[in-house]
Amino acid sequence: MPNVAVIGAQWGDEGKGKVVDWLASRADIVVRFQGGHNAGHTLVVGNETYKLSLLPSGLVRGKLGVIGNGVVVDPDALLAEIARVEAQGLKVTPDRLRIAENTPLILPLHSALDRAREAARGEHKIGTTGRGIGPAYEDKVARRAIRVCDLAEPETVSRKLDELLLHHNTLLKGLGAETFEKQDLFDRLMALAPRILPYAEPVWERLDEARRAGRRILFEGAQAVMLDVDHGTYPFVTSSNTVAATAASGAGIGPGAVGFVLGIAKAYSTRVGSGPFPTELHDATGQLLGDRGHEFGTVTGRRRRCGWFDAVLVRQAVKVAGIQGIALTKLDVLDGLPELKICVGYRLGGEVVRRLPAAPAAQAAAVAEYETMEGWSGSTRGARSWADLPAQAVKYVRRIEELTEAPVTLLSTSPERDDTILVRDPFEG
Numbered sequence: 036m037p038n039v040a041v042i043g044a045q046w047g048d049e050g051k052g053k054v055v056d057w058l059a060s061r062a063d064i065v066v067r068f069q070g071g072h073n074a075g076h077t078l079v080v081g082n083e084t085y086k087l088s089l090l091p092s093g094l095v096r097g098k099l100g101v102i103g104n105g106v107v108v109d110p111d112a113l114l115a116e117i118a119r120v121e122a123q124g125l126k127v128t129p130d131r132l133r134i135a136e137n138t139p140l141i142l143p144l145h146s147a148l149d150r151a152r153e154a155a156r157g158e159h160k161i162g163t164t165g166r167g168i169g170p171a172y173e174d175k176v177a178r179r180a181i182r183v184c185d186l187a188e189p190e191t192v193s194r195k196l197d198e199l200l201l202h203h204n205t206l207l208k209g210l211g212a213e214t215f216e217k218q219d220l221f222d223r224l225m226a227l228a229p230r231i232l233p234y235a236e237p238v239w240e241r242l243d244e245a246r247r248a249g250r251r252i253l254f255e256g257a258q259a260v261m262l263d264v265d266h267g268t269y270p271f272v273t274s275s276n277t278v279a280a281t282a283a284s285g286a287g288i289g290p291g292a293v294g295f296v297l298g299i300a301k302a303y304s305t306r307v308g309s310g311p312f313p314t315e316l317h318d319a320t321g322q323l324l325g326d327r328g329h330e331f332g333t334v335t336g337r338r339r340r341c342g343w344f345d346a347v348l349v350r351q352a353v354k355v356a357g358i359q360g361i362a363l364t365k366l367d368v369l370d371g372l373p374e375l376k377i378c379v380g381y382r383l384g385g386e387v388v389r390r391l392p393a394a395p396a397a398q399a400a401a402v403a404e405y406e407t408m409e410g411w412s413g414s415t416r417g418a419r420s421w422a423d424l425p426a427q428a429v430k431y432v433r434r435i436e437e438l439t440e441a442p443v444t445l446l447s448t449s450p451e452r453d454d455t456i457l458v459r460d461p462f463e464g
């Protein structure tokens with residue numbers, strides 16, 4: 036029984052929530068493997084709406100949730116999120132949630148540095164979520180991070196705080212921001228320790244057992260390929276690898292166990308934060324996509340930038356992340372538009388290329404080349420079979436498959452869970 040990894044194929048906010056929720060209901064374990072509480076999705080179950088940032092979505096479906104070592108955990112944010120969903124009637128006990136003992140922590144100094152650096156960047160800001168994600172990953176790679184397991188060793192925490200504060204207070208002072216006191220941070224961490232440690236374990240052992248017992252594991256990606264720290268629109272990216280391969284290193288399981296790679300893509304494009312966006316629309320159509328698609332960030336509340344579907348970028352995401360099937364979402368947002376455009380190349384100098392160049396000036400200079408298609412007058416909303424779709428809508432989907440070189444294995448036609456056309460069950464491989 037193969038496992039499934041779900042990742043975003045654009046710049047995030049592709050409507051992963053609904054697809055992940057559907058897949059979670061068919062899985063035994065749901066694992067987060069990268070990112071932190073910068074992610075956000077909304078799950079509607081019965082009359083309850085859950086807004087999750089850090090907790091694996093499977094928890095809402097009563098499945099075991101695992102936070103892998105590739106995630107960065109803000110313990111305050113985690114406990115606040117647990118309290119929030121518990122107030123809605125969900126129980127998040129240590130037998131329902133496990134956190135890898137080797138997961139690095141996000142401390143208040145990380146978000147302070149994130150915000151201070153963004154302010155210093157001025158008009159060149161990345162547009163981060165300000166949640167300390169980047170600085171926490173930096174500390175992990177610099178080998179000075181405080182990890183979940185360290186909470187059981189006060190002397191380790193004390194020693195690491197010395198090193199962390201030497202580094203961070205110097206930077207914060209230089210940026211004109213407030214510095215931190217060791218004793219405050221130490222006391223805070225020691226108070227958090229008994230509340231976090233019951234969730235900690237070597238999750239690689241549990242995942243190994245689960246794999247051998249034939250349990251279905253769903254790896255739940257956050258952000259998306261174009262925000263990947265290597266393959267995205269660097270430096271306007273997040274600080275982790277968002278491609279499916281990260282599920283292995285970010286959970287402690289072999290690459291062969293990751294299973295089917297499902298990439299989620301919206302039928303158009305959106306992005307939050309700064310950075311290149313070759314198909315961005317600054318006109319009434321962009322406004323209409325944003326209004327109809329309710330394009331506001333779950334975490335930040337910021338309005339998302341909107342544009343046409345970029346087949347060049349999604350094809351690139353398919354290649355670098357090994358996407359085997361696309362779940363196409365929000366097709367209904369395009370209903371009634373007289374014509375649709377799909378980006379099929381970028382004009383750069385005198386040439387048209389089929390990839391986004393890596394250098395920032397070249398990325399910014401890339402001009403989208405479009406293919407224009409006729410729209411459809413009927414509705415795709417709520418369609419549950421291909422026969423329910425207007426012929427032009429089917430043509431649009433087929434063209435996306437050709438251009439991205441990936442099959443659309445799932446089509447979501449409304450926020451409702453059952454309004455889905457399933458071509459191929461990803462758990463069946």
Ligand code: IMP
Pocket residue numbers: 046047048073074075161162163164165166167168169257258262271272273274307308309
């Ligand atoms: P960071 O992850 O907070 O460092 O932000 C870096 C970039 O990633 C910014 O452009 C954010 O807007 C973007 N970003 C981070 N998380 C998400 C997400 O879940 N959806 C969409 N964009 C995100």
